[in-house]
Amino acid sequence: MTAALLMLALLSNSQASACPGWLGLGFRYQPPAHGHADGWIYVQRLAPAGPAERAGLLAGDVITSIDGQPIRYVDEISLLQRLSRISGGTVVHLNIRRGARTAAVNITAATASKEQCVAWRRSFDMARAPAPH
Amino acid sequence: MRGFVFVALLASAFESRASTDPTSIQLFSVDKSAQPVCLMGRLHAVPRCSGSACGDVQALTAEWTFRGGSAEAQLSLRPEVSWEVSIEGKGCWAPPLIIAGGNNGETRTAFVWPAATIAGVFTMQKGETPPKELHATVEADDAAAPGAAIPQTSLDCSVEDTGWHCAVPATKVDLRFSADGFVPRYVWGLEVPAGKKKTLDIALTRGASVSGRVALSDRRVPLEGVDVELRPAGFAATPVDERRISARSRKTGTAVRGFFQFPSVDEGTYDVVATKKGWSRATRRVRVGGAKESDAGILTLPPLVHAEVIIDPALDTKGRRWRVVLDRDAVPMQHLLPLADKLAAVDGTWRVEALEAGKYRLEVFDGGGVAYERLIVDIQPGEPSLRFHMDALLVSGVVRIGRDPLAATLHFLNQQGSGDLNLISNATGAFAGTFPAAGQYLVEISPKESAQRLRTHVEVQPNAEGIVKLDIELPGGVVVGKVVDETGNPVSAGVQILPGGGRQPMSTMAAEDGTFRLIGVDRGDIVLNARSLPIGESGPVPFTVGDGTSEPVTLTLHPRHEFTVWIVSPSGQPVAGAVVRFNDGHYSHEVIAGPDGDVRFTVARGIDSIDVVIAAAGFPIRMMNLPIAADMDPNPQVSLGGVSALLVAKVAGAPPWPGIRPMPGNVNLHYLPELFASPMGGPSFPNRTARGYEFELDPGIYLLCPEPHLPEKCFQSTLAPGTETIVDFTSSRDTESKK
Numbered sequence: 001m002t003a004a005l006l007m008l009a010l011l012s013n014s015q016a017s018a019c020p021g022w023l024g025l026g027f028r029y030q031p032p033a034h035g036h037a038d039g040w041i042y043v044q045r046l047a048p049a050g051p052a053e054r055a056g057l058l059a060g061d062v063i064t065s066i067d068g069q070p071i072r073y074v075d076e077i078s079l080l081q082r083l084s085r086i087s088g089g090t091v092v093h094l095n096i097r098r099g100a101r102t103a104a105v106n107i108t109a110a111t112a113s114k115e116q117c118v119a120w121r122r123s124f125d126m127a128r129a130p131a132p133h
Numbered sequence: 134m135r136g137f138v139f140v141a142l143l144a145s146a147f148e149s150r151a152s153t154d155p156t157s158i159q160l161f162s163v164d165k166s167a168q169p170v171c172l173m174g175r176l177h178a179v180p181r182c183s184g185s186a187c188g189d190v191q192a193l194t195a196e197w198t199f200r201g202g203s204a205e206a207q208l209s210l211r212p213e214v215s216w217e218v219s220i221e222g223k224g225c226w227a228p229p230l231i232i233a234g235g236n237n238g239e240t241r242t243a244f245v246w247p248a249a250t251i252a253g254v255f256t257m258q259k260g261e262t263p264p265k266e267l268h269a270t271v272e273a274d275d276a277a278a279p280g281a282a283i284p285q286t287s288l289d290c291s292v293e294d295t296g297w298h299c300a301v302p303a304t305k306v307d308l309r310f311s312a313d314g315f316v317p318r319y320v321w322g323l324e325v326p327a328g329k330k331k332t333l334d335i336a337l338t339r340g341a342s343v344s345g346r347v348a349l350s351d352r353r354v355p356l357e358g359v360d361v362e363l364r365p366a367g368f369a370a371t372p373v374d375e376r377r378i379s380a381r382s383r384k385t386g387t388a389v390r391g392f393f394q395f396p397s398v399d400e401g402t403y404d405v406v407a408t409k410k411g412w413s414r415a416t417r418r419v420r421v422g423g424a425k426e427s428d429a430g431i432l433t434l435p436p437l438v439h440a441e442v443i444i445d446p447a448l449d450t451k452g453r454r455w456r457v458v459l460d461r462d463a464v465p466m467q468h469l470l471p472l473a474d475k476l477a478a479v480d481g482t483w484r485v486e487a488l489e490a491g492k493y494r495l496e497v498f499d500g501g502g503v504a505y506e507r508l509i510v511d512i513q514p515g516e517p518s519l520r521f522h523m524d525a526l527l528v529s530g531v532v533r534i535g536r537d538p539l540a541a542t543l544h545f546l547n548q549q550g551s552g553d554l555n556l557i558s559n560a561t562g563a564f565a566g567t568f569p570a571a572g573q574y575l576v577e578i579s580p581k582e583s584a585q586r587l588r589t590h591v592e593v594q595p596n597a598e599g600i601v602k603l604d605i606e607l608p609g610g611v612v613v614g615k616v617v618d619e620t621g622n623p624v625s626a627g628v629q630i631l632p633g634g635g636r637q638p639m640s641t642m643a644a645e646d647g648t649f650r651l652i653g654v655d656r657g658d659i660v661l662n663a664r665s666l667p668i669g670e671s672g673p674v675p676f677t678v679g680d681g682t683s684e685p686v687t688l689t690l691h692p693r694h695e696f697t698v699w700i701v702s703p704s705g706q707p708v709a710g711a712v713v714r715f716n717d718g719h720y721s722h723e724v725i726a727g728p729d730g731d732v733r734f735t736v737a738r739g740i741d742s743i744d745v746v747i748a749a750a751g752f753p754i755r756m757m758n759l760p761i762a763a764d765m766d767p768n769p770q771v772s773l774g775g776v777s778a779l780l781v782a783k784v785a786g787a788p789p790w791p792g793i794r795p796m797p798g799n800v801n802l803h804y805l806p807e808l809f810a811s812p813m814g815g816p817s818f819p820n821r822t823a824r825g826y827e828f829e830l831d832p833g834i835y836l837l838c839p840e841p842h843l844p845e846k847c848f849q850s851t852l853a854p855g856t857e858t859i860v861d862f863t864s865s866r867d868t869e870s871k872k
Contacts, residue, residue, distance in 0.1 A: 028725065034697065034733050042710060042725050045381075049338070049397040060750045062709040064728045097709035097728045099751045100702035115384075 019117040021088040021109025024050020025057060029076045038070040041079075043096075055107040058098060065095040088112065154238025155207040158195075158230070160220065162202045163281055163304065164247040170328045171247045173198040174222020176206050180214045181231075190214055197222075199245075212237045224248050224328060226302040228286040244281040247327030251308075252298035253334040263295045264312035264337070273306045297335070303327040307390060310335050314424045316342040316396040321389045341421045344394040345429030347387045347407045350436060350514075359387040359409045359434070363395045366402040366418060391431075398427075400822065407432040413490035422823040435490040440473075440510070441518040444497065447481030450525045450567055453500025457483040462492040462509055488512060497521060497551075504553035505569035528593060528601040529565035531558070532578065534653055535609020535681065538562030540581040543605075545574045548590075568593055568601065576605060580652065585641045587653040610654035610678040614686035615647040616663045616671070623647025624690055626665035631673060631719050633660065654678050662719070662737070663688035672739025673718075691738045694761060699768060700730040700747060703775045707731075711749035711773075714807050715759075718743075721807075736761060744801050745771075746808060753777030753831045754808055756793075758800045778832040778852035783825035783861040791862045792841035796834045796849065802841050825859070 024047030031039045041063035046053040065071060066082070073079040086092055088111030096103050158176055162169060178193040190213070195206040210216050215234045220227035226248035230241055255263045267290045273283040283302060290299035301308070305324040311317040315337040325331040347359045364382040387393045387407075398421050408414045415432035444455050460471035472493070477483040490513050497506035505523050532539045543556045543564060549572040558564040571593050578587040587607055595601050616626045628649045629640040636659060643649040643663070656678050663671040671688040700708045707730030714723050717740045726732045726749070736743060740761060747755040752773040759769070782805060784791055792802040808828050832854040838847040839862045852858055 030725070030727060034731075036727065036729075036731075038728075040709075040728050048399050049340075058750070060710045060712075062726075062728050097707075099708050099710065099749055100704070100706035 019112040020084050021086045022112040022116050023052050025052040029079050051107050051110045055105050062097045063094050067093050156210045157240040158206050159242045160204040160245050162199050170224035177219045178208050178216050182214045246302035248300050249303040249325035250330040251333050253332050254295045256336045267292050267297050268311045269299050270309045271306050317426050340397040342396045343427045346391040346431045348433050350433045356391045361393040362406045364404045366404050405429045437487045438490045438512050438514050439486045440512050442483040443518050443520045444481040445522045449499035456498040458496040460494045506551045526568040528568045530603030531562040532605040534607040542579045544577040548573045607653040608655040610656050611682040612651040616643045616688045618690050626663045628663050631660040669693050670737035672737040693735045695735050698732045699770045700726050701772050708749050714746045715743045753829045756795050774831045776854040777829035779857040780828045781825045781859040783863050789840050792838040794836050796836050
């Protein structure tokens with residue numbers, strides 16, 4: 001699993017200057033490995049009253065697909081680039097596993113505020129930074 | 134005789150009633166308009182007592198009418214109780230008058246405002262049930278009429294379905310609306326004309342909130358436009374911690390009257406920090422629990438301060454000026470210059486201006502860089518100068534490893550007081566210097582010819598002549614060897630003497646040719662481990678150290694043992710997202726179960742079991758020992774339990790943390806934080822509630838240890854399915870209660 005990443009806002013158009021839609025969740029990404037064809041996203045935290053929390057996502061959920069597509073990104077940056085295409089107002093369909101149960105969650109991305117843009121840029125920088133040894 | 138007693142009591146009651154002089158209530162109209170809406174009304178006085186405490190005291194009423202903007206009415210208020218007097222009238226509003234017991238014929242005044250109405254609907258999330266009651270309070274300053282400020286007063290409000298309305302005074306008012314379970318709402322400076330109605334919809338959201346006010350210390354004036362930050366309380370030791378705390382922090386500014394509010398706040402402990410340029414910051418810690426409002430109170434910004442230091446003697450032992458460094462009392466998140474770093478004047482004084490009031494780290498060095506003082510100071514307005522008297526001890530000695538002198542850099546750190554200095558020993562092991570104080574020092578020794586660091590403790594005490602002779606003897610054991618991979622090729626790997634058996638860990642790095650040398654090792658049994666991230670580990674290798682240099686030992690790196698454990702529910706469904714912590718006897722790790730409940734373990738060969746803690750939402754925490762062997766089940770499965778037992782641990786919130794382990798079995802003691810379900814990098818202490826730290830555990834018998842290093846204090850507790858056990862580790866004698 002890659003380094004912990006706080007992700008309050010998501011990438012947009014691979015340009016750090018533009019802001020993506022805001023989902024309000026922080027996660028760790030596990031790329032496909034150890035015989036698994038698919039990767040998965042572990043939800044670490046949720047912004048209070050943010051879009052993900054309002055949609056019913058919980059910390060500890062494991063996201064297994066985004067908009068019906070399995071998660072097969074080679075690393076966190078690649079995943080962020082996929083998520084960067086989500087703009088404010090877009091509905092994102094997630095399949096999740098919560099403990100022993102499965103569920104579907106639809107999150108309506110919000111328009112990111114200035115503070116959320118700053119938080120996203122920080123997350124982007126952290127994701128790009130080399131992992132600590 | 135009985136008839137006499139009755140007559141006496143009657144007389145007493147009559148005397149009491151006869152002595153009551155009427156209380157005069159003078160009313161003044163705030164409404165100076167030509168056609169005031171509030172003209173007359175009545176006073177309704179209710180005794181503030183209940184049942185037998187009231188005796189025969191009855192409620193009273195009196196009429197009043199404004200003439201020329203004032204009115205007077207009289208009430209015969211019995212002095213043995215206190216009274217609440219409502220001032221009522223069509224088109225009128227006034228806060229109730231409270232008249233304390235003991236009143237007898239006094240005159241009270243009150244202001245009466247023309248009334249207005251506010252009304253509206255609740256707006257809520259879809260599916261939300263509107264509240265049955267609305268609590269509202271009003272407050273106003275005395276801008277309407279000198280002396281006519283309205284203290285915080287409850288309003289009469291009615292609620293019907295999603296609609297509500299309240300009567301308010303027709304002046305500029307501040308309002309607070311609250312409904313059970315919803316975040317309170319505030320409206321500032323609302324003004325409704327007399328007799329009119331203003332529509333005001335109240336948006337209700339569920340959850341907790343934090344509110345408060347900010348004022349300046351000199352004027353106690355509520356302040357608009359102050360930056361206020363709500364930060365999760367937590368110790369930020371690294372930049373990542375700081376980023377984590379900052380990312381969860383929220384900012385706002387103060388509104389009129391210095392008010393601030395953070396709605397929808399998660400349960401937890403927070404620091405509210407108010408900052409304004411030119412003033413010191415003010416911080417208040419608040420706890421948020423349940424869907425309630427936490428009041429941070431008034432945060433008062435103190436003025437900026439100065440720090441002044443006076444050092445005696447004015448110069449150090451060699452006639453040099455002292456150097457004083459002042460820095461923030463916080464772990465530096467990045468390399469920041471200290472706030473002040475300059476030499477004291479030749480008279481020993483040192484001063485710095487325009488500091489925020491608060492705690493700082495202050496250090497005083499002699500001209501050679503030896504720290505004579507290192508302390509935390511709390512600098513507040515009006516504090517006297519900080520005075521230091523500096524003593525100095527001449528210290529000389531020799532450092533030896535076994536029987537051989539050691540050339541090294543010696544870092545001395547006083548464990549009891551001031552003293553932090555570096556000295557260098559020469560080829561004969563000799564060193565000398567000036568120490569600021571006697572006491573027990575930790576010495577970190579960096580040998581000239583080795584990358585290894587050694588540690589020991591020494592006692593610095595002067596002899597009768599005031600001189601300190603300090604000889605440092607290090608163990609003479611030397612472990613030499615070579616690190617190779619499975620094909621025999623040398624590897625530059627980390628080599629460590631593992632902790633345990635009373636030994637502190639020691640480590641060094643093998644050279645390119647795989648050779649290593651660990652010096653200063655006590656004789657006896659040790660466990661070695663070599664580790665290279667890409668190649669693997671030797672696993673624990675027992676070794677016996679004698680005097681002098683041991684026979685060379687070869688540490689062979691093997692690929693680590695990798696296997697997958699599948700975590701399932703009682704019905705066999707995979708449990709995704711479980712936080713799994715395990716300890717291989719030397720190191721702790723954390724992994725997360727994937728969508729199939731799969732957890733990948735990587736451990737060094739030679740480790741025959743690992744201690745595992747599995748925390749998954751909705752399942753009791755499992756603590757277990759997992760045996761590891763070459764012929765082990767390649768797909769071991771762990772089935773989590775169904776029914777849990779709740780343990781509520783009241784702890785101080787800081788180390789030493791209590792320890793816990795299930796009994797019977799061979800699971801080692803775990804510190805409570807290892808049971809926290811939150812993954813590293815996740816929110817801190819999610820198990821913390823107003824009651825303590827709460828854990829849903831597998832039912833069974835557990836050993837609980839208030840201080841894990843004191844096994845004699847451990848005790849057993851049976852956690853039965855579906856029950857709640859509260860253990861108070863904060864009391865001097867640990868107590869337990871069950872439900």
